[in-house]
Amino acid sequence: MAREWGKSVLTEEEKKAREEKAEQKKQEKEEKEKEKTEREKQEQEEKKKEEQRKRECRLNKKINFYVMRHMWQVIRGRNAANRIYECFGISRQRYSRAIETGHIRCSASELDKWEQLTGISKKIFQGEDIFTWHTQDSMEEAVSAIEWKKLFAWRGYEKIEGKEVDDKEGRALQEKIHKDMKKAARYDRNTHHFFRLCYFLEKDKPAPLQESDLRLKGVQQALRTLTFSLADDCSIELLEDTLKLLNNKRTMVNGIIVYRKEKQKDN
Numbered sequence: 001m002a003r004e005w006g007k008s009v010l011t012e013e014e015k016k017a018r019e020e021k022a023e024q025k026k027q028e029k030e031e032k033e034k035e036k037t038e039r040e041k042q043e044q045e046e047k048k049k050e051e052q053r054k055r056e057c058r059l060n061k062k063i064n065f066y067v068m069r070h071m072w073q074v075i076r077g078r079n080a081a082n083r084i085y086e087c088f089g090i091s092r093q094r095y096s097r098a099i100e101t102g103h104i105r106c107s108a109s110e111l112d113k114w115e116q117l118t119g120i121s122k123k124i125f126q127g128e129d130i131f132t133w134h135t136q137d138s139m140e141e142a143v144s145a146i147e148w149k150k151l152f153a154w155r156g157y158e159k160i161e162g163k164e165v166d167d168k169e170g171r172a173l174q175e176k177i178h179k180d181m182k183k184a185a186r187y188d189r190n191t192h193h194f195f196r197l198c199y200f201l202e203k204d205k206p207a208p209l210q211e212s213d214l215r216l217k218g219v220q221q222a223l224r225t226l227t228f229s230l231a232d233d234c235s236i237e238l239l240e241d242t243l244k245l246l247n248n249k250r251t252m253v254n255g256i257i258v259y260r261k262e263k264q265k266d267n
Contacts, residue, residue, distance in 0.1 A: 015215035050053040058102025063148050064124050065098040067131045074182050075201040100157050119196045121208025133194040142180040
């Protein structure tokens with residue numbers, strides 16, 4: 001085909017190539033937008049999970065500090081020489097704020113001090129774990145998560161969906177929880193955190209670790225001695241065997257953690 005003067009006439013091959021290029025750019029743009037949407041969606045999901053985790057930690061801290069205060073009164077009496085907040089070296093207002101809001105900022109040195117003083121895990125003070133126990137009459141968990149939420153909703157420390165907790169229900173629930181703490185099976189090592197709390201409150205010293213705890217801590221200590229220079233001096237075969245062993249144990253430990261956390265949720 002002849003080209004007109006001053007005009008560029010595309011051949012069929014050129015038109016097809018241009019169209020294909022335009023289509024490719026369009027697809028690339030769509031892919032980028034899709035990736036961006038997926039990334040934003042994933043970020044939102046992660047954000048929601050983190051917010052949920054923080055809410056759970058705040059509730060757990062409310063529960064844990066409430067349990068510690070009331071068990072202090074049950075075991076040591078309301079007329080004890082000192083108060084639990086004095087034992088931890090903090091103000092009454094700060095301790096009360098932990099129960100009312102779940103917000104209590106603790107430095108690493110404070111957490112270390114409290115753990116060494118009481119023998120209670122840092123996870124309790126951070127809200128990463130929770131006190132659970134059963135009464136002397138039953139092996140079932142004494143207080144459910146919804147009962148805690150209702151108690152704190154009645155006290156004005158928590159919001160729950162649905163019907164509000166009236167004064168009669170709130171007082172009855174508080175009485176039930178306090179009764180369950182008074183009748184708690186204090187020496188059941190399976191309750192772990194609660195057992196260690198009761199031991200400290202009665203003996204004024206941390207509970208001794210179980211043999212299994214001591215053995216695992218020994219394993220941790222041995223692993224901490226594994227340095228780059230030590231590993232670098234070992235054969236590849238030994239390193240590969242060690243890595244395989246660690247991966248297998250990691251899978252086992254992770255499975256136990258997941259199982260126990262799911263079991264706690266079910267309860």
